[in-house]
Amino acid sequence: MARISSLSSQATLVQKIQILTPNIGVVYSGMGPDSRVLVRKSRKQAEQYNLLYKEPIPVTQLVRETAAVMQEFTQSGGVRPFGVSLLVAGYDDKGPQLYQVDPSGSYFSWKASAMGKNVSNAKTFLEKRYTDDMELEDAIHTAILTLKEGFEGQISGKNIEIGVIEADRTFRVLTAAQIEDYLQEVE
Amino acid sequence: MVGKNCFAIASDRRLGVQLQTIATDFQRIFKIHDKLFLGLSGLGSDAQTLHQRLVFRHKLYQLREERDMKPETFASLVSAMLYEKRFGPYFCQPVIAGLGEDDKPFICTMDSIGAKELAKDFVVAGTASESLYGACESMFKPDMDHEELFETISQALISSIDRDCLSGWGGHVYVV
Numbered sequence: 553m554a555r556i557s558s559l560s561s562q563a564t565l566v567q568k569i570q571i572l573t574p575n576i577g578v579v580y581s582g583m584g585p586d587s588r589v590l591v592r593k594s595r596k597q598a599e600q601y602n603l604l605y606k607e608p609i610p611v612t613q614l615v616r617e618t619a620a621v622m623q624e625f626t627q628s629g630g631v632r633p634f635g636v637s638l639l640v641a642g643y644d645d646k647g648p649q650l651y652q653v654d655p656s657g658s659y660f661s662w663k664a665s666a667m668g669k670n671v672s673n674a675k676t677f678l679e680k681r682y683t684d685d686m687e688l689e690d691a692i693h694t695a696i697l698t699l700k701e702g703f704e705g706q707i708s709g710k711n712i713e714i715g716v717i718e719a720d721r722t723f724r725v726l727t728a729a730q731i732e733d734y735l736q737e738v739e
Numbered sequence: 740m741v742g743k744n745c746f747a748i749a750s751d752r753r754l755g756v757q758l759q760t761i762a763t764d765f766q767r768i769f770k771i772h773d774k775l776f777l778g779l780s781g782l783g784s785d786a787q788t789l790h791q792r793l794v795f796r797h798k799l800y801q802l803r804e805e806r807d808m809k810p811e812t813f814a815s816l817v818s819a820m821l822y823e824k825r826f827g828p829y830f831c832q833p834v835i836a837g838l839g840e841d842d843k844p845f846i847c848t849m850d851s852i853g854a855k856e857l858a859k860d861f862v863v864a865g866t867a868s869e870s871l872y873g874a875c876e877s878m879f880k881p882d883m884d885h886e887e888l889f890e891t892i893s894q895a896l897i898s899s900i901d902r903d904c905l906s907g908w909g910g911h912v913y914v915v
Contacts, residue, residue, distance in 0.1 A: 603819070604815065605812045605816060606812070607809075607811075610804060
């Protein structure tokens, strides 16, 4: 996920990748402010589930509720649809999952996906590179390569973000230093 | 009561209003799904209403999540629903018994405003609860198989019911 960067921007302070629950993370493509509203709503819904059932919310349920919110805004009066597509990544009892949610409110489960400016090239690239039995390191490597395909300028730890979730079920965003390590392997 | 990879839940069959017996076949234990049972003691109408509402919630959960509720989750749900009515409560004490993941037995009871009480061996509720505590404490052994568990819980139930004028008219025992 590429960050806005120029000589004057302090890109490190505002992240594009957000945590919804300890085991679910999300990234968006589109209008940042719209995504913030959705992240807020989703976090509250996830926590309400947890309060009721004392259990972390399954990824499918959170995606469904978020998508329902997005659909609401396509049918209610006086509002406009959210200008974002979301990629939701999480780990629950069914294993690791990835979902894409569109402004219409429809959601899709993916093994690998991309969105944004370079989406068609990125998806073709992923179709060639993706295998079912990839390890985490391979997956990060592939993700970086995919991002690099359509990247303008010099890719570095400061202008991309990577979020990772493995069997420990904890979503974490990699630090710039960790990203640099992976980038060096790519070079 | 908990056994080895099994549980048993039992109740009496009397429905009464103080000294008058209204029914001698009152159903107090309800199946939520194959591995989860709920017993509700206390006010008869609150027991029935609460059961209906919980079945409703569970059915929706099954449709949404495409799976049965785990007993621990169900207990949290019951607790939350009871506390919602904190200042106008259901006059019920639930007893929840089920098999969780890997068929590990789970039991718990609550007071009428949702304070959960987990136990590894047995839980009791109702008018004869004090008597039941004594009977279970003396008769319980860990890791009983289902036949021995059935005998034990039945004996504990009968001996406690016989000492309580508000309980009686037989018993229901479910062993899973």
